[in-house]
Amino acid sequence: MRVAHLVAPHRFNLVSGQIENPGPGEVQVRVKMVGVCGSDLHNFSEGSVGDAPALFPMVLGHEPSGMVVATGPGVSGWSPGDRAALEPAIYCYHCEYCRSGRHNVCNHIRFLSQPGDPGFFRDLVNLPAANLLPLPPELDLREATLFEPLAVILHSMKLAEPRLGDTAAVFGAGPIGLLTVAILKLSGVRVWAVEPVTHRRELAKKMGADATIDPSAIDTVRQILTDTGQRGVDFAIDCAAKGGSLDQAAGAIRRAGRVVVTGIPSEVRPEFDFHTLRRKEAALLSVRRSNHESEQALDLIKNHRALFAPMLTHTRPIEDIEKAFFLLERYDDGVGKLIISLG
Numbered sequence: 001m002r003v004a005h006l007v008a009p010h011r012f013n014l015v016s017g018q019i020e021n022p023g024p025g026e027v028q029v030r031v032k033m034v035g036v037c038g039s040d041l042h043n044f045s046e047g048s049v050g051d052a053p054a055l056f057p058m059v060l061g062h063e064p065s066g067m068v069v070a071t072g073p074g075v076s077g078w079s080p081g082d083r084a085a086l087e088p089a090i091y092c093y094h095c096e097y098c099r100s101g102r103h104n105v106c107n108h109i110r111f112l113s114q115p116g117d118p119g120f121f122r123d124l125v126n127l128p129a130a131n132l133l134p135l136p137p138e139l140d141l142r143e144a145t146l147f148e149p150l151a152v153i154l155h156s157m158k159l160a161e162p163r164l165g166d167t168a169a170v171f172g173a174g175p176i177g178l179l180t181v182a183i184l185k186l187s188g189v190r191v192w193a194v195e196p197v198t199h200r201r202e203l204a205k206k207m208g209a210d211a212t213i214d215p216s217a218i219d220t221v222r223q224i225l226t227d228t229g230q231r232g233v234d235f236a237i238d239c240a241a242k243g244g245s246l247d248q249a250a251g252a253i254r255r256a257g258r259v260v261v262t263g264i265p266s267e268v269r270p271e272f273d274f275h276t277l278r279r280k281e282a283a284l285l286s287v288r289r290s291n292h293e294s295e296q297a298l299d300l301i302k303n304h305r306a307l308f309a310p311m312l313t314h315t316r317p318i319e320d321i322e323k324a325f326f327l328l329e330r331y332d333d334g335v336g337k338l339i340i341s342l343g
Contacts, residue, residue, distance in 0.1 A: 001123035002342070004321050005057035009047040012322040013057070019124045022072035026126045029086060033315075034120045034340045035063030035145035036328060038174060039264060040113070044325045051268045055115030061340065062088035062113040064120035065135065065144035075129045084132040085147045086120065087294055088112040104155070104291040111289070121318065123342055133294055136302045142315060142339055143301055146179070146308055150297035151290035152262065153179045157187070159285040160235050160260045164188035167233040169224055169252045170209070172240030173200040175337045176262055178311045180237050181207045186304070192233065194220050194248065195240075199334040206310040215243065221251035232257060241265040250276040258283045311336040318342050 003017040022028040040060040042049040068082040078084075091098055092108035103109075113119025135144050153176065162168065166189045170180050173195035184191050185208030193204035194213045201212040211227065213220050225232060234257055236249035241263030249259045250273055259282060277284055290297075301308055313336040316324040321340055328338055 002318060003059060003118075003123075004061075004121035004318055006043060006054065006060055007057045009054075010044060010322075010326070012325070014319060014321070017122060019126065022070055022075075022126045024073045025075060025128055026072040027068055027075055027078050027129050027132055028070040028072075028124060028126050029066040029084060029132070030069050030124055031064050031066040031086070031120050031122060031342050033065050033141045033145050033342070034061040035149065035175075036061075036324070036338045036340060037063055037149065038176060041325065041328055042264065042266065045329050046266055048266075050264050050266065052114075058113075058115055059118035059121055060113050061119040061121035062111065063145045063148040064088070064125075065141040065147075066125075068132070069124065071129075072126075078129060078132065083135040083141065083144075085135060085144050085294065085298060086125070086127060087131040087133065088119065088148065089289065090128060090131065102291065104289045121321065121340060133298060136298065138302050138305070139298070142312065142341075143305065143308070144298070145339055146301055146312075146337070147294055147297045148290070149176060150179050150183075150300065151293040152176070152287065153183050154293040154296055154300075155290040156180070156237065156260055156262050156287045157183060159287065160237060160258060162187040162189045162235070166190070166235070167228060168192070169194060169233045169236040169249065170204075171195075171236065171238045171245040171249055172263055173197070173204040173209075173212075174239065175311060177239035178203055178207045178336065179308075180239055180262065181209050182304075182307055183300075184208075186300075186307075192224055192227070194245070196243070197331050200331070200336070203311055203336050207307070215245075215248065220248045224252040228254075234258070235260065237262055239263045241270070246270070246272040247276070250280075250282065253280065253282055255280045256282065258285060260285045260287060262287045312339065314338040315341050
């Protein structure tokens with residue numbers, strides 16, 4: 001089978017690999033489509049994700065969909081040819097956090113695409129049967145790749161707690177920011193999208209943003225305060241985590257507001273203006289992946305296909321994976337969400 005190894009920053013090698021038959025309780029899946037996540041791009045561009053260094057060679061990709069090839073002993077309910085979304089997180093289900101329903105912070109979590117746990121930029125993978133979600137017949141395999149990042153957004157909403165009529169600022173209009181805008185609009189929130197790249201601001205409008213701001217051209221905080229009568233927005237969601245976005249988020253929220261950080265800073269020790277948050281008695285909340293929101297995410301994609309369609313701009317074959325990552329890194333060709341196809 002083909003396996004795309006990231007062997008150094010900015011360098012992929014496509015190699016031939018082997019896979020064993022599925023074991024007890026496992027399903028073997030042929031991976032068909034994989035969305036490229038911002039964390040994949042961090043590893044490609046910087047050789048790390050925040051304070052977590054890459055370990056080369058490594059297999060990235062954790063937004064997959066595919067088709068069942070075979071089942072291991074003890075597996076029922078799945079047959080060859082069945083289509084599935086593939087959950088990349090494998091939990092222990094017995095630690096303190098799993099037992100309390102906080103699986104996303106499991107003590108023994110394995111997240112496929114981290115060093116030591118190969119991801120899905122490969123033709124075949126064996127997964128626990130519980131990690132497969134049946135695809136609604138309305139969805140194609142390309143659309144289905146949105147389930148994993150959308151589940152992260154749904155988890156972030158539990159922290160942001162949007163209410164009908166709220167106001168919010170979303171910093172960054174990459175795929176995570178675009179999905180955030182879409183879900184906030186479905187929740188009845190008025191949304192400002194803050195993004196320096198022109199075509200991404202246009203995508204944010206298509207996803208429902210009420211207003212967009214170019215932070216390289218105007219004072220973002222001043223503009224949001226002006227638009228809200230100096231009150232500030234109820235909450236901000238930082239999907240960029242760079243270029244001073246966290247400080248801008250803190251400045252843009254009202255007193256007793258909330259800042260939710262979905263993006264991952266590149267810095268090992270990020271700096272930010274704590275005192276602005278302190279004076280407002282504002283909450284600063286971080287997001288760690290998702291926590292069993294994947295089924296809800298698939299339902300939303302199925303029921304709102306037209307809403308999510310504009311962000312799916314590019315598909316590239318795995319043979320061109322290195323070129324595809326360079327396209328993303330440079331924001332070329334109006335790229336929004338890029339999907340790697342394994343055919």
